[in-house]
Amino acid sequence: MAVGKILRRGFLIGSAAVAGGVAFGTYRYVQPFENPLRPGSGETTLNPYVLITATGVSIVTPRAEMGQGIHTTLAALVAEELDVDWEQVTAIHGPPSETYLNASAMALGLPVSEYDDPRIRRIGAGAVRVAQKLAFGIQLTGGSPSTTDAFDRMRRAGAAARIVLTEAAGKRWGIAPILLRTEAGRVLDADGRALTYGELAEEAAQIVPPPDPPLREPAKWRLLGQTLPRLDMVPKVTGTAVYAADVKLPDLLCASVMVTPFLGGTMIGLDTNNANTFPGVRQIVSLGNAVGVIADNTWQAMNALDQIQVTWSPPEYPASTDEQLKQIGRALQSRPNSTLRDDGLADVVVEAARADGLHLVEAEYTVPYLAHATMEPMTATALFKGGRLTIWCGTQAPTLARDRAAAHVGLDPERVTINTTYMGGGFGRRSETDFTTQAAQLALAVPDIPIRMTWRREEDITHDFYRPAAIARISGAIGAGRPEAIDMRIGAPSVLAGQSNRMVGFAPPLADKLLVEGAFDQPYALPNFRVTGHVAETGIPVGVWRSVGHSYNTFFLESFIDEMAHSDALDPLAMRLTMLAPAHTPSARTLESAAAMAHWGQELPEGTAQGVAFCHCFGSSVAQVVQVSDQVGRISIDHVWCAVDVGQALDPGNIAAQIESGILFGLSAAMFGQITFADGMVAQSNFHDYEVLRIDQAPQITTRILQNNDRMGGVGEVGTPPIAPALANAIFALTGQRIRSLPMAGQVNFA
């Protein structure tokens, strides 16, 4: 990579940091955040992550548990160094606090690729950490960096707590701490005398902890590196896990809301149509862009919404999907927002190939808007009492949920408490705050009475912050047995601008990396490779959706690379390896590993074929081979083999579960997922027309975890990107049909 480019990236990062407020100096930054824990009686906190209780230890795991098992892995980081048994550990979400902000997540928005720029990435993370702390201060779960971000921080919290507990025992006994050891929540001396952490906690809390305690070598780990029983499993199989609409409060009322079908618009007129006289209906509340009904039960509230007549402001975007896609197509002709990869002379080589009329491949790919469709629709419980607002919600951004709700109802954020519950899926949707703010507004309408707000499924499908529709135009030239050039233009609405505007009121002055991730940052050694990103202003609200830009760019690029291979009768796997091996060995190993598991290249039974795809994302390398078969004219997806390199595997069982999850989530989208618009409104409404994968179509999945990458990567999102192209490539191998738009249903007859 050219030196000039690195310098330019460095400059971009510098300006971002200044924009974030480095001018204030570093003094405020280096001050530690205070410990936000408020221990109850019989409890002692030793630092923001450790609460010693009478029966064991509560470990604060300040990331959203939306199914990805993060509470278990984060608790293990602390427990490993603290020397407590797994049975003694409880994971608690803890209060929203700037102490728990997620520095790495913001760094993922920086316009650098992850695999080849560790130095820049480090500087970038530091700059963002400062900027975020001063200006943003958002506690966020998203972008798959939860474990990497916490890896050192939470292990040090455990180690520091163990050191002060040991010192407290040493003082009590008059023995030098170095002569003591810790085990299963106790400090022991050489004679076998023991004191529990509970007995020592109060004295330990008076001792100043070391700022930089030493950490154990991985060879000595007892918990990390093992598959641990998930802490949330028993509650979730017995129906006792508490989600936001399961909070039990006395005299609770139920609510539901109806937001304008014209996204981003407002209410002009409201005719309650006597719905307020319906049985059980207590109050109808205008929410500005929505109307809410509060009733004795949720069914009454949902039914009453159907009776209310509202006049909404008209949509400010094209009314149909066709027109919206044309907007994106036009954006592709405009000046690029970014050119984050520009190796060699991609356009010149492509034009030369065109002039020759030889070895040129050109294609246009399209993907639709997608809803998150979490199993739990948006829900929240809220209570406004004595001038204080409490919200129970499943949120990926608790500090933001608190601040937005406070601003909307005119309260000081100090008077708003967020209690984060389990969430019935997130996938990015619960990083938004529309639903938590609605719950706050409803609670203020009925002071002293708790309200349980549940969105109808129809509301959830039609009021999402959608995965953007996107179009790619790609040209490629094939040389001797390998691609010589790829020139790729990607057009889509900007998630970065949309979400930044909603979160902090402005879009950062950066190239939109999310728009082109999964393309420009792939570790392919290609002499001529250009990727340009073109932002389309569509007016449709877009947001982060599991794997964000990779969710479409991996489909575009990996399908296109397959097209290039087939156009020159090359093996798609071998051709990828010639590009990966020189650039990034761990990535090449994942491809080899997936191929070996699937016996790539072997003679397959008649009517059976395989497809392959690769992606480097969230710091991990992931390769997948899909096998499909023709079942009397219908295509069955039989097996997926996935090799993933996560650098360091902290919980192999959970990593495998996340890979399975990411693959099946991506399959739903590839096979069925699409949000379309008609008359300015979303045309889909429930699972009959927004179909998702069911068990009878779920393939067998085999996962192999590798640890060659030199840094720890994410796992929650990385299974998703390669599955759509791997499936499309397998279908091409089986039928000769090249799929250039998603979803596949309508083009492919699935078994």
Place this chain on the structure above:
Amino acid sequence: MRVARSYFCALITISTAAPVLFCISSETYLCGKPSVTRTATDSAVASIGWIWCKIYMTSLTINDTPYVVEIEPETPLLWVLRDTLQLTGTKYGCGAGLCGACTVHIDGMVERSCQVPIGDLDGTVVTTIEGIGSPEALTVLQQEWVAGQVAQCGYCQSGQIMQATALLRENAQPTDDDIDAAMSGNLCRCGTYPRLRAAIHAAAKRMGE
């Protein structure tokens, strides 16, 4: 008004049978056996109450506990469970019988509780996830669910377990195809399908031993 209604209903139900009564309205909980002196006026009031109760009261057994529920008869069982009785283990997913998150057993049969009006359930026996097992006493199927680390977000899992429990009751050794046929009405967005299939097989094996 609501208090009075509950009183009538309590009166009638007491005079007819139940020694222990849970009379539940959205505002009033009566429990136990009130002593009532019957007079002519009371009888008249009771007759009106009897008619009212025939319309608005449903007597049913949920997880081995008898309940009398006062609510509009068209209210789906799901919302009676969640909002009236605070049995929140049963989840709302779609309200249209498309996702299976609200699956319960009614007289031993699998039903989507969002599709069943409470008024149709007089005299029935309902089992929800709360009646299947508890954190202290997991069923074999739940134990295998834990052993296989099936749940992720967990929201669909109550419904999955209710569906799978019924499957194993009818078919002690289901094949993959049997599992697909029985479970394909229960959606999961986290993709726990391969693991829940394995857990059902493991439970069937253990229960058959």
